[in-house]
Amino acid sequence: MRKLVIIPTYNEIDNIEAMIKKVFSLKEPFDLLIIDDGSPDGTADVVIKEQLNYPERLHLIQRKGKQGLGTAYITGFKWALKNGYDYVFEMDADFSHNPDDLERLYKATAEGYDLVIGSRYVMGVNVVNWPMKRVLLSYYASWYVRLVTGMPIHDATAGFVCYSAKLLDTMDLDDIKMKGYGFQIDMKYVAWRLGFKIKEVPIIFTERTLGKSKMSKGIFREALFGVMKLRFRKIKTKVA
Numbered sequence: 001m002r003k004l005v006i007i008p009t010y011n012e013i014d015n016i017e018a019m020i021k022k023v024f025s026l027k028e029p030f031d032l033l034i035i036d037d038g039s040p041d042g043t044a045d046v047v048i049k050e051q052l053n054y055p056e057r058l059h060l061i062q063r064k065g066k067q068g069l070g071t072a073y074i075t076g077f078k079w080a081l082k083n084g085y086d087y088v089f090e091m092d093a094d095f096s097h098n099p100d101d102l103e104r105l106y107k108a109t110a111e112g113y114d115l116v117i118g119s120r121y122v123m124g125v126n127v128v129n130w131p132m133k134r135v136l137l138s139y140y141a142s143w144y145v146r147l148v149t150g151m152p153i154h155d156a157t158a159g160f161v162c163y164s165a166k167l168l169d170t171m172d173l174d175d176i177k178m179k180g181y182g183f184q185i186d187m188k189y190v191a192w193r194l195g196f197k198i199k200e201v202p203i204i205f206t207e208r209t210l211g212k213s214k215m216s217k218g219i220f221r222e223a224l225f226g227v228m229k230l231r232f233r234k235i236k237t238k239v240a
Helices: 016-025 043-051 069-082 101-109 132-149 165-170 182-193 217-230
Strands: 003-009 031-036 058-062 087-090 115-119 161-164 198-202
Touching: 003 016, 003 069, 016 031, 016 043, 031 043, 031 069, 043 058, 058 069, 069 087, 069 165, 069 182, 087 101, 087 165, 101 115, 101 161, 101 198, 115 182, 132 182, 132 217, 161 165, 161 182, 182 198, 182 217
Parallel strands: 003 031, 003 087, 031 058, 115 198
Antiparallel strands: 087 161, 115 161
């Protein structure tokens, strides 16, 4: 099975080289696609340099300016499908997601799951180095999503995820409306509504130690109000 990890980046020069080396050190083989939105700090230059060490396995898409997390992943999903990958992973560049857990997420696909979520909340609260205010905001955001949509997922905003190519190829990726962190909710909701098998695998989320968080009030508002519209949305599948 061909497996691709997609990592969107903006000003991640402090983390990207170490992340690339870590992913490629794993026992289970994963390819890596970095999607960089014009980082002025030289993130893409580091990736280009590392491509010499990992030819055919490390890929880079460079975009002009910050275009949003959701559009980066949609770009990556389409690239993955075009290039014949069987499973596609989302992961942050800042080590808040432990790359070792990629193997645990992939293992769950052998049980027939098409969406595997690295979940902070499926077994209590597994978050390190977050202020209590942010923990409560994140936890109750997922509670709010379950309440409004009926979707039985404990960590609806999780950004550490594995999708099967079958799921991504069934979805109408151009119909995913939310572009910030609400994108994560949107993708999970569509997968659930389409009847695909979903599993949450417990992980420990650790707040970044290097670089700057991309969270903003605008991103939060998009997710808050976008969820209200989900229950009334007609779910589209890919048109052959």
